[in-house]
Amino acid sequence: MKTHFIAIGGSAMHNLAIALKDKGYQVTGSDDAIFEPSKSRLEKKGILPAEMGWFPEKITSDIDAVILGMHAHQDNPELAKAKEMGLKIYSYPEFLYEQSKTKTRVVIAGSHGKTTITSMILHVLNFHQKDVDYMVGAQLEGFDCMVKLTQDNDFMVLEGDEYLSSPIDLRSKFLLYQPNIALMSGIAWDHINVFKTFDDYIEQFRKFTASITPGGVLVYNEEDAEVVKVVESAENYFRKIPYKTPEYEITNGKVFLKTEMGDIPLSVFGAHNLLNLEGARHICRQLGIMDEDFYDAIMSFKGASKRLEKVEREDKGTLYKDFAHAPSKVKAAVKAFCEQFKKETKYGFLELHTYSSLNPVFLEQYDHAMDGLDEAVVFYSEDALRIKRMDPISPDLIKEKFKNEKLKVFTNAEELHAYWETLDKTQGVFLMMSSGNFGGLDLTK
CATH class of the missing domain: 3.40.1190.10 (Mur-like, catalytic domain)
Known part of the structure; x- marks a missing residue:
């Protein structure tokens, strides 16, 4: 069976592409940007696109299934060609x-x-x-x-x-x-x-x-x-x-x-x-x-990746990272962290960068989400708001919605990193919550 992936580089899409390759299918794909670890994993299997971009000529009549990723847009030229040729187009779950x-x-x-x-x-x-x-x-x-x-x-x-x-x-x-x-x-x-x-x-x-x-x-x-x-x-x-x-x-x-x-x-x-x-x-x-x-x-289950996952630091400090960004996930992670480390000084960092988390209406869902921490920090990038074409958000609004006056709010990655450098990571315990990377912060050092 011959399959073609439109947006093969996504975290879910590239895994499906690899699974089909392992199953013996003929797999091709395209994307306009592919990052690690997807890039290396696709390359290892011999299915990394030779060059980035969309190429309608890759869509041929012998393709049995076109698999369309969320990263692609409705006007994608490969998608248009597949529709024109009457090929069967599947979503990932389909x-x-x-x-x-x-x-x-x-x-x-x-x-x-x-x-x-x-x-x-x-x-x-x-x-x-x-x-x-x-x-x-x-x-x-x-x-x-x-x-x-x-x-x-x-x-x-x-x-x-x-x-x-x-x-x-x-x-x-x-x-x-x-x-x-x-x-x-x-x-x-x-x-x-x-x-x-x-x-x-x-x-x-x-x-x-x-x-x-x-x-x-x-x-x-x-x-x-x-x-x-x-x-x-x-x-x-x-x-x-x-x-x-x-x-x-x-x-x-x-x-x-x-x-x-x-x-x-x-x-x-x-x-x-x-x-x-x-x-x-x-x-x-x-x-x-x-x-x-x-x-x-x-008994031997140590957790899913980025779900209260312990990070091995060079200084042997205690730091956990969690994919939490939605309010219910943040509250659950903070509660678990505070229960587990009752006697230690607890630092919690949260990055807001999804469309939902940066929406002023949705921010109310974060009320008291960081309570229980000795030091609570929220970071969001003003640049990210501009890129997403969203209205500016003031740090005071964040404090108001979180109902936490002691909250430290950073809107600039450099300022966040400077604050991070002032902290002794061997004193206290640290919880880092984000589906991003805090503006490139290295959590191992």
């Missing part, structure tokens, strides 16, 4: 469904926690040498690629994202998977640039619930009021399995899960991660993994 429609599909959805839960499930299955197809949004220890597609595996585990499928398919990605087994971790308004109201956002989860196959299973967080409302309002038939935060204790900085089999030591911390673990346990039960085997495996 193509994943085509690859998994004969399998049992397990879809992990939610505004937060879905990457960690998916990672936990895959870690447990890998520990017990249970082979499944998968797609996950973070690099995992012991896994070469974030996507795996085979002819023979019976199950496919998919991280279900509510964001749009492609520039020409404005459905939420997870609506295309039609899960046999699903999980819903929580609902907190996100992607305000696409879902203008909270109800519009919730509607995606109602549709997701309705997409569960007849007689399927939904594992859901019973501690989330919005999730419970969605589940209770569902009109289609599926089995409902609730879960909640399990009992645990922290002893000498180590988290122990309280179970009928005794205390289970864990390598992750935070109530939200314990809640994620409980959801993963229920999904693994559906896949034939008994609780004893689940606990045996989960």
